[in-house]
Amino acid sequence: MLYKGQWDRAGLDYQALKNQWHVVARADEVSAERPKAVTLLGEELVLWRDGAGQIHAWKDYCGHRGAKLSLGCVKKGEIECPYHGWRFDAGGQCTRVPAHPDQATPSSARLIFRHHAAERYGLIWVSLDAPVRPLPVFPEWEDASFRKVFAGPYRYRGNALRSVENFLDASHFPFVHANLNGNPDAPEPLKDYQVFKDDRGLRTSEISVFQPYGDHRGIPVDARYTYSVFNPTTAYFVKKTGETERFCTFLNATPVDEAECVIWLIVAINFGAELTEEKILYRQDMVFEQDRLIVESQRPARLPLDLQQEMHVRSDRLGIEYRRWIRELGQIAAEGKTTQPEIETALS
Template sequence: MLKNFWYALEFADKVGREPRRATCLGQEFVLYRTEAGTPICLSDLCVHRGGSLSMGTLNGDCIACPYHGWQYDSDGACVKIPANASERKIPRKARVDAYPAVERHGMVWAFLGDLPEDERPPIPDIPQWGDPAFRAVQTEMVIDANYERTFENVVDASHTPFVHGTAFGNPAKPEIPDFRIRSDDWSAEADIQLSPPPPKGLWGWLSRNKPRPEYVTVTNGWYLPNVVKLHVRLPIGDLILYDFNIPLSQDRTLVKILGFRNFFTGAWADRDARKRIEKILLQDRPVVEAQRPELLPFDLSDELHVRSDGLQVAYRRRRAQLIKDGWWVGGDDVVTGGAPQRSATIIASPARRDNPELASAWVHKARNPGDPR
């Protein structure tokens, strides 16, 4: 898992004045909005006794723990301890990690890392968001597989005729012509020609008078750390999917999808569009969940690659460089609880870098339901 990136944690319309839990990189966060509407992302665990802040309440722009009422401001600092006498000062280490958060492209993003603002990678661009020519739908699904497996699955064009059959691919013509990859430090994409199946259902009926092309151009792309794009040019218009592969843990992924179309843009077609997207996910899920090894190998030579795997190879090479640069979630990001084999991921927030004296001032332990003490 990669740190020091912006992660889309939730659909923007799901984040409001009610605290909401989100999980990413094995860590739990609480999301909410200030009275002015600004999204806030804090670590979900109260530093006092490990209460879940997402179960708490808001008091202005502060969030109160449901256990003992400790209140934290939007920067993560504790500003009130109800049990304290008025003359008692609040300890400096009474705070939780606060992560930069923004709303963009219909998602709430949080920067999970401690890099200074001018060193942070960009948020991927989604130009269809806000474009009146496109209609968007949302859907999501949990897949019991590592997020890099679900991530690579979408940019893998050659699986389409076999996993999706005549629903999305054409098993009679599985060949992938050579393609050219366009890339920079944070993304890669390619235009790939695929033989399409005949459209079925509502879309097939409504496009029955349109000629069927021999090939369609599909743009597959990835955007670090966990976003993939699938752009299918259909005879009736463009279907563009953005998959946010959120790593809940090493072996579970929450896939959130924004699906855009510039055809049948009325609300009446949303249900059908969502159903088609979910069908693709349901076809992929058992195949990806059964992949071995469960985690993506670190060495490029540990799996066999062919020319049609170019986008995956580009990702793995860039990933290897980022691991070398220290951006991989590793031992320094894990704390261990009181019982054996209980651990939790804690991604250091910018406050720890900005204030070296606070770098180890507050540490959350893992939840420990199995401790017999």
């Protein structure tokens, strides 16, 4: 039996996620003085900044007596334990034991657990093991013609992979997002589309749907989606809502544990200069609250990677290939491989 916060580490889903980048916090949540506690894949971590402002992610544990470092502070660019005031530098070396200031500090090499951490797009990313894929690219981040708005975080008592698959599913629009992204009384059939796989992940051909309230302006649009999956918990779409209007969403789902996740969004739009941030967030909050209720209801909580466990139709093609990709990544990680073939295949 798994206790709360634990994950079946032999499962291919866990294997696929342990060596990937995951968003765990907003960058502005970690100050120079105070560490921050987060949980990733059931592991309690502490985020902190050294004297140069570099972000670090360690197991939230002091090797002296097991206290949580996140309850401490950062002094002179070193993290200090709240229990006995021991300090550790960015390399994990103990530098100060206040009870014995003249004694050589003990070795901490085997008792300080450091993970991989990076900062990009105003977010903090962590990989428990050495990451086998690069940090995702957010195409509009450097494009000044796009306005960027952070939405969320949205906390789901649901699985991160289920949440990403939900984000990639256009056929739920008329029902979960009735009268926003579709008409429940006249649901629109989805035309067949393609899914492409290469070393960058998955992406689709264009998927067209009519939406009564298609973007933050509250107007009906003939929306044309192109989806991408950059990492197992990082997905993205470009949504064309006019000749030049583009509504892009960069989504990251933190796998807190197997049945809990946090959704982080960055929305990028190149229209509606008059739109207030409040109006933009109103639509995002409404859509992701509707999604939350569905994702939290799904059973089993973990995304089934065996395609025989659930039924599928043609419109589920992206979800099917996402599950196959997660299974493949898990098998690669379980076998200890560090490289993946650079191929591009149209999946139909």
